[in-house]
Amino acid sequence: MTKILAIAQNTFKEAIRDKILYSLILFALLMIGSSILLGMISINIETKVTIDVGLSAMSVIGAVMAVFIGINLVHKEIDKKTLYSILSKPIHRTQFILGKFLGLGFTLLVNLVIMAVGLVGVLMFISRGTGGIHSSLFIAVFLIFLQLLLITGIALVFSSFSTPALSAMFTLALYFIGQFNADIRHFGTAANSLAIQSVTTSLYYLLPNFGNFNVIAGVSHGRPIAWTLLGYDLIYSIAYLFILLSASAVIFGRRDLK
Amino acid sequence: MIAIQIENLTKDYPVGFWRKRQVRALDGLNLTVEAGETFGFLGPNGAGKTTTLKLLMRLIHPTSGHAEILGRSFTDVSVHQQLGYLPENPFFYDYLTAEEFLNYSARLFDLPAQSIPSKVTALLDVVGLPAARRLQLRKFSKGMLQRIGIAQALINDPEVVFLDEPMSGLDPIGRREIRELILELRRQGKTVFFSSHILPDVEALCDRVAILYAGKLLGCGRLDELVPQETGSMELMVGHFNETLRNELQAIGKEISMAGNLLRVTLADQGALFRAVEAVHRRGAHVIRILPGKESFEDYFVKLFAPPGGSARAKPL
Ligand SMILES: Nc1ncnc2c1ncn2[C@@H]1O[C@H](COP(=O)(O)OP(=O)(O)OP(=O)(O)O)[C@@H](O)[C@H]1O
Ligand SMILES: [Mg+2]
Numbered sequence: 133m134t135k136i137l138a139i140a141q142n143t144f145k146e147a148i149r150d151k152i153l154y155s156l157i158l159f160a161l162l163m164i165g166s167s168i169l170l171g172m173i174s175i176n177i178e179t180k181v182t183i184d185v186g187l188s189a190m191s192v193i194g195a196v197m198a199v200f201i202g203i204n205l206v207h208k209e210i211d212k213k214t215l216y217s218i219l220s221k222p223i224h225r226t227q228f229i230l231g232k233f234l235g236l237g238f239t240l241l242v243n244l245v246i247m248a249v250g251l252v253g254v255l256m257f258i259s260r261g262t263g264g265i266h267s268s269l270f271i272a273v274f275l276i277f278l279q280l281l282l283i284t285g286i287a288l289v290f291s292s293f294s295t296p297a298l299s300a301m302f303t304l305a306l307y308f309i310g311q312f313n314a315d316i317r318h319f320g321t322a323a324n325s326l327a328i329q330s331v332t333t334s335l336y337y338l339l340p341n342f343g344n345f346n347v348i349a350g351v352s353h354g355r356p357i358a359w360t361l362l363g364y365d366l367i368y369s370i371a372y373l374f375i376l377l378s379a380s381a382v383i384f385g386r387r388d389l390k
Numbered sequence: 391m392i393a394i395q396i397e398n399l400t401k402d403y404p405v406g407f408w409r410k411r412q413v414r415a416l417d418g419l420n421l422t423v424e425a426g427e428t429f430g431f432l433g434p435n436g437a438g439k440t441t442t443l444k445l446l447m448r449l450i451h452p453t454s455g456h457a458e459i460l461g462r463s464f465t466d467v468s469v470h471q472q473l474g475y476l477p478e479n480p481f482f483y484d485y486l487t488a489e490e491f492l493n494y495s496a497r498l499f500d501l502p503a504q505s506i507p508s509k510v511t512a513l514l515d516v517v518g519l520p521a522a523r524r525l526q527l528r529k530f531s532k533g534m535l536q537r538i539g540i541a542q543a544l545i546n547d548p549e550v551v552f553l554d555e556p557m558s559g560l561d562p563i564g565r566r567e568i569r570e571l572i573l574e575l576r577r578q579g580k581t582v583f584f585s586s587h588i589l590p591d592v593e594a595l596c597d598r599v600a601i602l603y604a605g606k607l608l609g610c611g612r613l614d615e616l617v618p619q620e621t622g623s624m625e626l627m628v629g630h631f632n633e634t635l636r637n638e639l640q641a642i643g644k645e646i647s648m649a650g651n652l653l654r655v656t657l658a659d660q661g662a663l664f665r666a667v668e669a670v671h672r673r674g675a676h677v678i679r680i681l682p683g684k685e686s687f688e689d690y691f692v693k694l695f696a697p698p699g700g701s702a703r704a705k706p707l
Contacts, residue, residue, distance in 0.1 A: 138497035142483070149485040216477035217542055220447035221498040222470040388450040 135223055136231040143235025144242075147201060157243055161250045163189040178258050183269065184352040186251040190244060191276045191348070195307060198240055198280045202287025203299035205232050206380075210389055219389070226381040233288060233377060240280045248273050271362060272351045278369040279345045283307055285376030286340065292384040310342040340372060392461070393550050393581040394423040394446075399455035401441050415441045417605040418455065423583060423598075425460075425549075428576050430592040431585040433602035439585040440478050442602070443554050447475050459550060471499060474548035478555050478585075480539035484528035488519060488538055491527060492545060499546040513541040518567060532559040540568065551575060553584035557591055569595060624663045627678040628653040628670055635673040642666045652678055 163185060206229075209215045219228060248270070255265055286306050290299035309316075313336055320332025344365055347357050399419040402412040416438040423429045431439050444450045446457055446464050462469040482491055492510045501509070514520045517537040522530065530538065536559045543551060556572070557565045565588070572595050575582050586592050592599060593613060600610040609616050623644065628635070631653050640646050642665050645656040657663045663680070670677055 134500055135498055138494060142486075142494055145490075146483065146485055213477065213479075213481040214483055216444075216447075216449060217475070217480060217482060217495070217539070218498065219449060220470065220473075220475040220477075221495070222467050222500075223498055224467055386451070389444070 136227050136234065139218075139223075139228055139231025140233075140235035140238065143205070143232050144239050147236065147239040157193075157246055160189045160193040160247045163193075165250075165254065179255060180352045180354075182251070182254055182258060184348060186247075186254065187269075187272055187276070187348040187351065190247045190251070190273065191279070191346075193247070194240060194244060194276060194280045195283055197243060198236070198283040199287055199300060199303050199307070201236055201239070202284045203291045203296045203303060205236060205288060206291045206384060207296050207299070213389075215389055225385040229288065229292070229377060229381045229384055233284060236284050237281055240284065241277060244273060244277055244280070266351075266354070266356075268347075268351045268355070268357045271357045272347050275345045275347055275357075275362070275365055278365055279342055282310075282340055282342070282369060282372055282376070285373050285380075289376050289380045289383070292380040293387065306340060307342070310340040311346070312343070313339055313341040314343040341368070344368070391425040392422055392458075393425040393427070394421070394429075394457070394459050394583060396421040396442070396446075396457045397455055399442065399445060399457055400453045401438075401445060401450065402453045415605050416445070419602075419605075419607055421600055421607065421610065423581060425581050426576070426579050427597045428572060428582045428595050429584070430596035430599035431583060431602065432587075432589075432592060432599055433585075436604075437602040438605040439602055440554055441605075443475070443478075443552050443583075443585065446552065447473075471546065472549040474543035474546065474551040476536075476539045476543040476551075476553045476556055479558070480535055482527050482535065482538065482542075485526060487524050487526050488514065488530075488541075489523045491538065492541060495542040495545045501546065509545060513544060516544070516571065517541045518564070533561060533564055536560055537564065540571070548580070550581040550583065553582065555586055556584055557586060557588050565591065623659070624657045625679075625681040626655045626657060626663065626666050626670075627681070628655060629676040629678045631670070631675040632673065635669060635675055638669050638673070639666055642669065 166185075209218075215228075219225065252265060252269075283303065287299060287303045290302045294302070316332050316335055316339075320329045320336075323329060323332070344361060347361070350357065396419050399416055400414070401416040402414050404410045405413050419438075419442060431442070433439050441450070445452050446459065448465060448470075457464045459469050460472060483494075486494065489510055492513060493506055496506045496509060511520075514523055517540050519534060519537050519541070522534060522538075527535065527538065536556070540553070540556060543553065553572075556568050560568060569591060572582055572584070576595075582595075596613065598610065598612055599616065601608040601616070626643075627649065628639070629652050631639075636646070636653060639653065639655050642657065642662050643655040644658050644662075647654050655666055657666055667677060667680075
């Protein structure tokens with residue numbers, strides 16, 4: 133366990149010493165800031181717009197980070213041969229994968245927290261108090277975090293056998309499909325054909341489903357988030373991550389370092 | 391006690407993008423290294439030395455065969471607690487400082503936290519990098535990277551040390567230091583298994599050597615058993631010579647050329663060397679240096695064992 137933590141810590145260290153991250157965070161804060169301007173145009177609904185834009189920015193920027201650090205996570209180390217001196221030590225490849233995942237997960241969490249603090253600051257500025265801030269806002273951030281972990285897991289699977297470019301493509305594709313996964317199933321149900329229906333249903337279970345994680349619209353309109361949804365998302369994430377991490381550990385374990 | 395036992399170790403690499411063919415980089419290697427031995431692993435470029443070490447370090451998986459280190463399977467993660475490994479042309483996390491990198495390495499061995507700082511300091515001293523402690527590895531020179539690589543290989547005070555070309559990239563002082571270090575490890579009773587192209591080093595350090603060629607073991611044993619003692623040509627460097635001596639040496643030597651204002655004479659064997667030295671003495675010229683001839687040890691083995699026209703590179707199956 134200490135070994136996994138050491139790897140995670142090193143991954144985090146690498147991420148924070150990488151300047152790209154700072155520019156992404158800056159970009160997110162700018163977007164949240166610019167929503168103030170938008171909010172000023174449409175008086176009275178500025179809180180709603182700010183929450184909407186802010187959370188969306190966090191979600192998108194977070195996803196970009198998760199994809200681009202995630203796909204490089206393993207591949208870069210194989211490519212630069214930094215792994216030689218790591219995996220020759222008494223480390224299981226599974227421990228390495230877990231450490232990498234935890235490290236990136238923590239990096240994403242820190243970034244989300246920074247952006248969330250920015251968003252809360254803006255909201256307090258607009259409403260001159262804590263009026264527009266509800267617990268559902270933080271639950272929404274947490275759901276974004278779970279989503280980012282899933283994306284990281286997907287990126288990790290691809291990056292343990294494919295090139296960064298292909299991994300990025302596949303991961304982004306799955307990310308977008310995941311947003312509309314529920315629609316695929318509805319399409320199947322509507323199609324009224326057993327064959328199509330069974331295909332779409334299995335796709336529904338196979339592909340990631342991010343639909344239930346997206347509560348931004350509801351939160352910006354001040355609607356509370358059901359606890360059952362939170363619980364469902366939590367269990368879903370744990371199960372899906374377990375599968376993703378096992379898959380990348382198995383694939384990576386069989387692989388020759390070049 | 392046996393430290394390393396390699397049995398029939400074989401590795402095929404897939405090559406080619408569309409139609410995968412297999413290339414046999416290591417072909418049924420059998421090798422036994424006793425505990426406490428300093429063992430040299432020789433062979434021309436592409437012979438399969440690095441491949442062997444990467445297999446033992448679990449970085450790649452063997453096509454067939456097996457190995458035991460310290461009596462346990464090399465696939466047993468726990469045995470690696472007692473091993474050190476310096477990769478060939480080491481690459482490390484360039485955003486870490488020397489100190490951070492060694493700390494990280496120590497933590498991957500699960501060493502007790504309070505013992506780490508003093509270990510790191512001691513090792514940085516041993517490899518001659520105390521001043522680079524807080525320098526990021528991206529700012530390291532090639533030789534400095536090699537040194538930090540050796541430091542990380544020793545962080546766990548290993549029983550068996552695998553070094554892939556430990557002298558490469560080092561200046562003469564660095565080479566001497568690493569030589570001393572290997573001798574010190576030997577004094578401590580450690581097993582050192584290293585690959586090298588630098589034959590004087592191998593001669594000075596190794597109890598036994600193995601010669602690999604095109605993935606196959608050509609020979610294994612003590613150096614003086616493997617290499618006939620009077621083998622090889624010699625190079626004589628002569629100063630203060632005149633034209634008469636030059637002509638005389640031309641007749642004795644195999645090859646003659648100028649090196650600065652010295653005369654370089656290549657001599658085929660001991661007899662020719664004695665005659666040449668005698669001529670130099672008689673004409674009142676100076677013997678500046680006598681060097682082992684350009685023909686290396688590896689050339690010797692390759693000539694001895696290799697099929698004519700064969701390549702040292704791995705062959706497609
Ligand atoms: N990843 C790889 N894919 C395909 N072939 C490889 C790979 N790595 C090594 N080879 C081949 O395996 C053979 C042995 O290579 P290896 O690196 O073990 O040689 P070496 O003895 O270490 O040589 P050197 O002295 O140059 O370091 C070579 O023919 C090489 O081309
Ligand atoms: Mg090599």
